[in-house]
Amino acid sequence: MDDFYRELIIDRYKNPQMRGELDPHDYSYEDDNPLCGDEIRIDLRVDDDSRITEAAFTGKGCAISLASADLLVESIVGKTLDEIKTLSKDDIIEMLGIELGPVRLKCALLSLKVLKAGVYGLDELEEELMI
Amino acid sequence: MDLSFESTTLDIPAIRRDFPILERETAPGVQLVYLDNAATSQKPVQVIESMDFYYRQMNANIHRGIHCLAEEATVAYEDARKKIASFIGAESWRQIVFTRNTTESLNLLAYSWGRANLKAGDRILLTEMEHHSNIVPWQMLASEVGVTLDFVTLTDQGKLDQESYATLLEREPKLVSFTQMSNMLGTITPVAEMTEQAHRAGAVVIIDAAQSVPHMPVDVQELGVDFMVFSAHKMLGPTGIGILYGRKELLQEMPPFLGGGDMIKRVQLGGFTMNDLPYKFEAGTPAIAEGIGFGEAVDYLANLGMEAVHQYEQALTAYALERLEEVPGIQVYGPEAEDKGGVLSFIYDDIHTHDVAHILDSFGIAIRAGHHCAQPAHQHFDIDATSRASFYIYNVKEEVDQLIEGLYKVKEIFG
Numbered sequence: 001m002d003d004f005y006r007e008l009i010i011d012r013y014k015n016p017q018m019r020g021e022l023d024p025h026d027y028s029y030e031d032d033n034p035l036c037g038d039e040i041r042i043d044l045r046v047d048d049d050s051r052i053t054e055a056a057f058t059g060k061g062c063a064i065s066l067a068s069a070d071l072l073v074e075s076i077v078g079k080t081l082d083e084i085k086t087l088s089k090d091d092i093i094e095m096l097g098i099e100l101g102p103v104r105l106k107c108a109l110l111s112l113k114v115l116k117a118g119v120y121g122l123d124e125l126e127e128e129l130m131i
Numbered sequence: 132m133d134l135s136f137e138s139t140t141l142d143i144p145a146i147r148r149d150f151p152i153l154e155r156e157t158a159p160g161v162q163l164v165y166l167d168n169a170a171t172s173q174k175p176v177q178v179i180e181s182m183d184f185y186y187r188q189m190n191a192n193i194h195r196g197i198h199c200l201a202e203e204a205t206v207a208y209e210d211a212r213k214k215i216a217s218f219i220g221a222e223s224w225r226q227i228v229f230t231r232n233t234t235e236s237l238n239l240l241a242y243s244w245g246r247a248n249l250k251a252g253d254r255i256l257l258t259e260m261e262h263h264s265n266i267v268p269w270q271m272l273a274s275e276v277g278v279t280l281d282f283v284t285l286t287d288q289g290k291l292d293q294e295s296y297a298t299l300l301e302r303e304p305k306l307v308s309f310t311q312m313s314n315m316l317g318t319i320t321p322v323a324e325m326t327e328q329a330h331r332a333g334a335v336v337i338i339d340a341a342q343s344v345p346h347m348p349v350d351v352q353e354l355g356v357d358f359m360v361f362s363a364h365k366m367l368g369p370t371g372i373g374i375l376y377g378r379k380e381l382l383q384e385m386p387p388f389l390g391g392g393d394m395i396k397r398v399q400l401g402g403f404t405m406n407d408l409p410y411k412f413e414a415g416t417p418a419i420a421e422g423i424g425f426g427e428a429v430d431y432l433a434n435l436g437m438e439a440v441h442q443y444e445q446a447l448t449a450y451a452l453e454r455l456e457e458v459p460g461i462q463v464y465g466p467e468a469e470d471k472g473g474v475l476s477f478i479y480d481d482i483h484t485h486d487v488a489h490i491l492d493s494f495g496i497a498i499r500a501g502h503h504c505a506q507p508a509h510q511h512f513d514i515d516a517t518s519r520a521s522f523y524i525y526n527v528k529e530e531v532d533q534l535i536e537g538l539y540k541v542k543e544i545f546g
Contacts (some may be wrong), residue, residue, distance in 0.1 A: 032397075034395075034396040034397045034404075034406075035194075035195065101202035101205075101206070102202060102205055102206060102209070103194075103195070103196065103197055103201070103202055103205065104197065127223075130407060
């Protein structure tokens with residue numbers, strides 16, 4: 001097996017820790033990657049200090065996009081919405097621990113796009129997340 | 132501007148070695164003297180090899196593929212777009228739309244921007260020195276939509292008549308579209324000033340930079356233009372690829388041009404969602420090798436430095452003008468060397484331009500004969516056709532001397 005699909009990604013793809021829907025929720029957003037049809041929805045609950053108390057995702061997609069969603073959603077619990085704003089492409093790459101070409105990078109970044117667009121709106125998105 | 136050869140920072144012999152075609156003969160013992168650069172430039176080995184490398188090592192379709200070749204090709208193609216954006220000072224690569232050439236860029240604007248923004252009774256302001264590609268698409272739009280075209284006239288020197296421009300702006304055109312460098316007269320037009328005036332009059336400005344971007348520093352933000360169009364093949368790059376640059380807000384509001392793959396985000400039987408800029412205007416598989424070659428050409432020019440390119444060509448132009456004026460019977464059209472690029476159009480007594488070009492060709496000298504797709508500019512000066520010599524970075528003083536010798540021989544034959 002190519003180290004491209006390292007163990008963590010296959011594991012998170014097969015056994016996601018953060019999959020689900022939150023009802024009610026404070027934030028919910030869904031988007032897709034038109035290149036391949038992958039879809040991700042992320043739900044958040046936040047406390048009075050805008051700190052994320054619970055987070056979950058649903059969706060369909062490839063191993064890279066779903067593992068990345070699972071790892072991202074897990075990492076944001078306990079963070080404030082301001083801290084979400086500073087998350088970048090590099091954080092996702094570090095989490096996954098693999099090199100990605102431009103096409104697969106779009107798969108990996110879909111969940112971050114959904115998260116940021118859900119919290120701050122599509123107009124606030126950085127260039128690198130314009131998938 | 133320093134018009135002397137001595138002050139050039141370019142290593143011209145080294146540059147010439149990068150262009151293998153300059154070594155060829157057009158007949159046994161007759162070496163090529165290529166002076167038809169306003170029509171198309173020659174290509175350095177770097178450009179030729181980058182395209183060859185793409186086909187040998189990287190060939191794949193771009194933007195969709197997951198495999199190694201597709202990823203490498205996508206990166207190479209998109210890198211070229213970024214190089215071009217930076218070369219003309221654009222804020223973002225998303226403002227760089229790949230087209231087939233300058234002509235297609237102008238047609239795209241007429242079709243998309245023109246139809247969405249112009250209605251019967253509106254005016255478009257052009258100039259008498261435009262290339263046909265900046266006249267005919269607007270004439271087609273005029274007959275379809277009912278807009279009226281006005282033309283800025285020329286001075287005797289072959290510059291744009293600024294009084295005529297100011298007067299025609301009072302008619303409040305919606306669009307002003309003009310060249311930064313005439314392909315017949317070589318005239319360099321004051322784009323920044325004219326753009327500011329046009330904006331004050333409420334017009335959108337398109338600049339035809341097909342002859343300027345290859346030969347001088349051009350910065351779209353400094354100039355303040357709304358759209359700019361040019362072609363790769365006149366700037367050391369391949370044929371079949373050109374650029375439409377536009378201000379983001381304007382490009383975003385424009386309807387698409389061609390429909391198909393790559394310009395959509397998603398398609399259902401009931402309709403489609405448009406892709407983001409610039410892909411919205413790029414339907415179908417593009418000229419991938421050509422895009423990569425274009426990026427290489429831009430690297431080549433950027434390495435030389437466009438100030439240095441401009442300075443050297445002006446020195447060459449000044450020398451050529453001086454030498455041409457020595458030849459009895461030659462009349463050159465257009466302004467003095469300071470105000471023009473390396474384009475010299477002339478008539479030679481009553482010798483037909485085809486005969487001039489034909490005899491020069493027998494000495495290996497390639498020039499252009501005819502109206503150079505600028506018939507209205509010729510009509511302004513009441514002539515049918517001119518002979519045109521045009522220069523680029525690999526041309527040298529000795530080639531100008533050969534042109535002059537050739538012209539004396541033409542005279543000998545025609546008496």
